[in-house]
Amino acid sequence: MNNNACDLSSKQCKPCEGGLPPLSATTVADYLKQLDGWQLQDKQIAKTYGFKNYYQTMAFVNAVAWISHREDHHPDMLVGYNQCVVTYTTHAIGGLSENDFICAAKIDTLFSI
Numbered sequence: 318m319n320n321n322a323c324d325l326s327s328k329q330c331k332p333c334e335g336g337l338p339p340l341s342a343t344t345v346a347d348y349l350k351q352l353d354g355w356q357l358q359d360k361q362i363a364k365t366y367g368f369k370n371y372y373q374t375m376a377f378v379n380a381v382a383w384i385s386h387r388e389d390h391h392p393d394m395l396v397g398y399n400q401c402v403v404t405y406t407t408h409a410i411g412g413l414s415e416n417d418f419i420c421a422a423k424i425d426t427l428f429s430i
């Protein structure tokens with residue numbers, strides 16, 4: 318993890334019920350540089366995490382669910398036997414917000430334990 322990603326992961330999500338514009342392309346590019354392995358897909362960011370088996374995959378899924386609950390910001394997760402694809406976007410604004418990048422950084426911190 319680089320230092321910037323560390324900054325992002327120590328932030329907290331702010332409640333978002335719309336009213337803000339999505340992040341600009343420049344800001345998105347800047348945040349993406351602070352993360353490892355996250356890809357921009359239209360109005361979402363996504364990353365695939367690999368595991369040894371289903372048990373480890375599900376432990377990860379549950380830890381992500383815990384972070385989602387704490388931050389009140391929720392990803393889509395596509396779960397397979399030994400992988401999980403995590404996708405973030407901010408539904409309330411129809412695009413990316415800082416919350417997406419904060420949660421992405423927090424999950425990466427979890428994954429590096």
Ligand SMILES: C[C@H](O)[C@H](O)[C@H]1CNC2=NC(N)=NC(=O)C2=N1
Binds near residue numbers: 332391392406408
């Ligand atoms: C008030 C609270 O921040 C909102 O209801 C949250 C809940 N979780 C959310 N998760 C995501 N991914 N997008 C949202 O717009 C969103 N809204």
